[in-house]
C-alpha cells in the first residue's frame with residue numbers, strides 16, 4: 001500500500017499521486033467505515049447517504065468536501081458535529097465521540113442569525129455554553145465582531161445587514177468560542193460572486209490566525225482549490241469518498257494570480273471533468289445522459 005499523504009487520508013480509489021486508505025495516528029477527526037442512511041417521513045424507502053466512508057484529518061488542515069448534490073457532504077459535517085450518529089462505523093473527534101458544543105464552530109449557508117438581537121448579541125449567544133463570565137463574553141464577542149470588520153455595526157440588527165455582513169456575523173459567531181474544529185456548509189453559496197471572493201480572502205485571514213482544523217463543504221471547484229490544503233472528492237448514490245487530493249499550492253493564494261498557475265489549471269480541469277462525469281452518469285441527476293456538447297480539457301467534444 002502507498003504511503004499516506006500528510007494531513008488527511010481517505011479510503012479511496014486512489015488516482016496517480018492521490019491518497020490510499022488508512023488512518024493517520026493522532027488525527028483530530030477520524031471517520032472509520034461510516035455508514036449512514038436516512039428514512040424520510042412518509043416513505044418506507046431509506047436513502048444510503050454514506051457508504052463505508054473513512055477519513056482522517058490532522059490538526060491545522062483545511063479540507064474541502066467537494067462533489068455533486070446528494071453525495072453526503074453535509075451528512076459528514078453533521079456526524080462530525082455529533083448532530084447525528086452513524087448506523088455503523090465510528091466517528092471520533094479528539095479521540096472521543098463528538099457532541100454538539102463550543103468545541104466546534106458551525107457556519108451554514110443560510111446564516112441562521114437571531115433576528116431579535118443585534119450583531120454583538122448574536123456573537124455573544126455562541127458563548128452561552130462556555131464558562132466565561134458575562135463581562136468576558138461581551139469582551140470576547142466584541143473582539144470577534146471587530147475581527148470580522150463589523151465593529152461599527154455591533155449594535156445593528158440582522159435585518160439591517162447585507163448578505164456578506166450577515167455571513168461575517170455568522171463567521172464571528174463560529175470563531176468566538178475559539179473552537180478546535182470549524183465546520184462550514186457552503187457558507188458563501190448565497191452571497192453574490194464579488195462578495196464571495198472577498199469573503200474567501202477574509203476567511204483565509206481569520207483561519208490563518210488560529211488554524212483550527214476546517215471542514216468546508218462546497219460545490220465550487222475554484223473555491224475548493226483556493227481555500228483547501230486537501231480536497232475530498234465525493235460521489236453520489238451511495239455517498240462515498242472517491243479520492244483525496246493534495247492541493248499543493250502555496251499560501252497566501254490571491255485568486256487572480258492563482259488562476260494562471262499550472263497546478264491550479266491542472267486541478268481545475270481534472271476536478272471539473274470528474275464532477276461532470278459523476279453528474280452525467282448519475283441516474284438521479286437532472287443531467288443524466290444528456291448531451292451537453294461540452295469539450296474536455298483535451299479538446300475532445302464528449
Ligand SMILES: Nc1ncnc2c1ncn2[C@@H]1O[C@H](COP(=O)(O)OP(=O)(O)OP(=O)(O)O)[C@@H](O)[C@H]1O
Pocket residue numbers: 038039040047048049067068069070071072073074075076239
Ligand atoms: N434528514 C434526512 N432525511 C432524509 N434524507 C436525508 C436527510 N439528510 C440527508 N438525506 C439524504 O441523504 C443524501 C445525502 O445528503 P447530504 O445533504 O449529506 O448531501 P450533500 O452532498 O450535502 O447535498 P447538497 O450538495 O445538495 O447539499 C441525500 O440523498 C439526501 O436527500
